Amino acid sequence: MKFFNVKTVQETLSIIEEHFGPVGKTCRIPAADAVGMVLAEDVISAEQVPPFSRSTVDGYAVRATDTFGATESLPAFLEITGTIEMGKAAELYLDEGHAQYIPTGGMMPPGADSVVMIEHVEEVGELLNVFRQIAPGENVIRAGDDVNRGELVIAAGHRLRPQDLGVLASVGKTEISVYGKPVVAVLSTGDEIVPAEVQQLAPGEVRDINSITIAAAARQFGAEVMYGGVVKDDYDSFYKKASQLYQEADFLLLSGGSSVGTRDFTVQVLEALGEPGVLVHGVSIKPGKPTIIAKAGAKPVMGLPGHPASALIVFHLFGIPILEKLSGERTVKTDLRLEARITRNVASAVGRSDYIRVKIEQRPDGLWAEPVFGKSGLISTLVASDGMVEIPANQEGIREGEIVKVQLFR
């Protein structure tokens, strides 16, 4: 089979970047349920957080100038004029020479500018001995220190982490607009493939692995999944099922097609689903060369290689970036791959990016990546691996001890 349009990894990623965007559906949900979802609105704070100046310690609210020069041997003497209660307004003005007891989180009284910790004072009746001088603002969080009024709290396109939900809670934003989860449909093809439920295999049959692994990976990365099952290598039934899934889903993943016959069908089906059709027909990687990426209408359709290890590696390389685009994510990604040393020489062909599976080992001198060799048809090689290492297209291989970047499998 010929690949008319073989692209590099970078070219393929640029094509993904250029062609795909958020699926468009947004919905309003409770912010507390939104971890892992992508925010679809800019959230601007209408108020200050905290709304008032607060103490960060248990101690006495004072004017810092009243403590200047205070030491263990020569304390400052202040008059205790009140006690701040948690969750209550601090209304009593704090005059020069005065101190008011304040608990952690308590509201600073007007007139006070700092808090001296309980450890650094001694109460003698209504008199307070202060044994340490403090600076103005010390042990205080001022109104608006956390979030200012009118500040952009979180921008649209951000995938929400626990702390992001926390800051939304702090400004009273309990309902937010998020992008809906992209719906991914997975369809396996191949005359030899039977659903995993089949207990008695006929000679020549194997169970469907890719539907399960690809669906699970898509779900981990924030998608909802529709299982399309397995279809035989017959253009009409393949097209019919693919077309039906294409209508219902935001992203169609076809898996299988490692034999010439099936690969041909896959391309025909991808072209028949809609314009503009196939964008990438083959990528200069190993494993995973027979990867096909198409666009039918606005929707991505991807033909994954049939070998289970290839399929999951290709999904990590290109399926996840597509999912991120569909999810509305706009964050510029930092390369957060782990660095490790490779435990042995690995040869590679120039002009092709190789992805080798590795197991991470912790040794006294740091992390090492042990290649897990084995044909890409063996799912067990991925089970034994923690991640994958790229040998870039311009390298002839990597030498034992060389530092490599490991993309971890989750």
Next chain:
Amino acid sequence: MKFFNVKTVQETLSIIEEHFGPVGKTCRIPAADAVGMVLAEDVISAEQVPPFSRSTVDGYAVRATDTFGATESLPAFLEITGTIEMGKAAELYLDEGHAQYIPTGGMMPPGADSVVMIEHVEEVGELLNVFRQIAPGENVIRAGDDVNRGELVIAAGHRLRPQDLGVLASVGKTEISVYGKPVVAVLSTGDEIVPAEVQQLAPGEVRDINSITIAAAARQFGAEVMYGGVVKDDYDSFYKKASQLYQEADFLLLSGGSSVGTRDFTVQVLEALGEPGVLVHGVSIKPGKPTIIAKAGAKPVMGLPGHPASALIVFHLFGIPILEKLSGERTVKTDLRLEARITRNVASAVGRSDYIRVKIEQRPDGLWAEPVFGKSGLISTLVASDGMVEIPANQEGIREGEIVKVQLFR
């Protein structure tokens, strides 16, 4: 307040390791739905995967010896005696000097030991010209290469990744026993704390951040969450609510208690919930010193610091390891923290582990970690951060350019 029992990070982790285990509930679920769950049974394969020897390429099944010495100029000549069909038994015995067409994934015919790729042959009627010699076993996955009969496919205690579900599918294991998700209850305390839903804050009041961030983080790490809401600093109402949640949940997280009054209540409530009571009362870390870990019956109860950034850092340090134990996870963890260089000097006190929030920057010479300074009461510092860096207890600080390990926030 005194901490009678301040532990180091390592001591605290050892106490967690020693005291807590799987919540015990297991359930049978479809394997396809089990990504992120922890397997509760050893899965042994009753069969071989693949169940028969298969070709990994499109080509001709042959005996390797028949190709020995074949070159472009002096090809080997074989007789084409059949065609293997995908998904069908290969029944025709392959004799010396013969070849049978075989598609990728097809079943090897008896008598054949290798496959010559279609690219290296030429068909001339029923005659096959083979232009390259191949080795026995070349381009073949043998029966059992992926999984052997009687092999331990995945051991109990393993958190299931997509590829793990794939190998389970390959052996026809579509229903598995997993540990139930631990149920985490989160309860916030403090007279100044009001639920995030409250739109009009009275003077002195702030919204509850920790319930939201801690619940979201627990959910990300595989827990189900019960929100307990907010209770006031009153022993009776605090105990009553905590006790009710303790009955219903597997792991109770109390948040708040940064003022002396609340902290005292928290310890009393933890002790009252059941034996053996408080195991860790204070950890030598910053932020997060007022962390409390208790055990009531078999269940963990944790008192988190009230400051939002401290609470989430402490949850990452100790809450997640507790959740892993409750989940039944038995995998020995590798230290997979990312390495980066710190962008500036950071001072630290010896005898205490400091956790500084950092933003990761990608520079031409690699990853750099930029400290995000700010009081631990500010949730916005975590929003601006990608992870945290530990300055170990035996270090006085870190110098600009030094390599540090970054634990990423998800």
